[in-house]
Amino acid sequence: MIKIVIRRDFKSDIVEFNVKGHAGFAEHGQDIVCAAVSVLTQTALIGIHEYAKVESKYQISDGNLKCKIPFNISDDKRNIINPILETMVLGLKNIKEEYSSYIKIKEEEV
Structure with missing residues (x-):
């Protein structure tokens, strides 16, 4: 199972995402589920x-990808990456x- 954790700050902006497993x-x-998750998460990382x-x-x-967004980015940069991450x-x-049966997604506030 692929386990995905999306962490958001108090403003609901994504500040971190973790993807683990197969x-x-x-x-x-041959696993289309793994491939689809990999494409989405790695494309978001490329966009960032x-x-x-x-x-x-x-x-x-x-089987693992972890990405942490810096806290000190400008509002302009945040306005660019938010749509990328939310689309992901x-x-x-x-x-x-x-x-x-193959994916679990958990969203948390940090």
């Missing part, structure tokens, strides 16, 4: 770094609707 929907290299030019801290390893969450929730 879906187990199909064999390694390449499009918004925000240097977030992140780690990617086998919408996509993840959409995948969960179809493949609920």
Whole structure:
């Protein structure tokens, strides 16, 4: 199962997301659920770094991705990354609707 944790601040802005595990929907290299989650989360990370030019801290390893947004970014940068991150969450929730046995999403306030 893929476990996703979305952490938000008091303003409801996403400040961190963590993705762990493998879906187990199909064999390694054939798993469309893992592939879809990877594409969404890694594309969001690319958008944060390449499009918004925000240097977030992140780690990617086998089946795990962790990204932490800096607290000291400008409002202009926040206005760029919020739609990227919220679209990622919408996509993840959409995948969960179809493949609920393979994905768990938890949202927390920090």
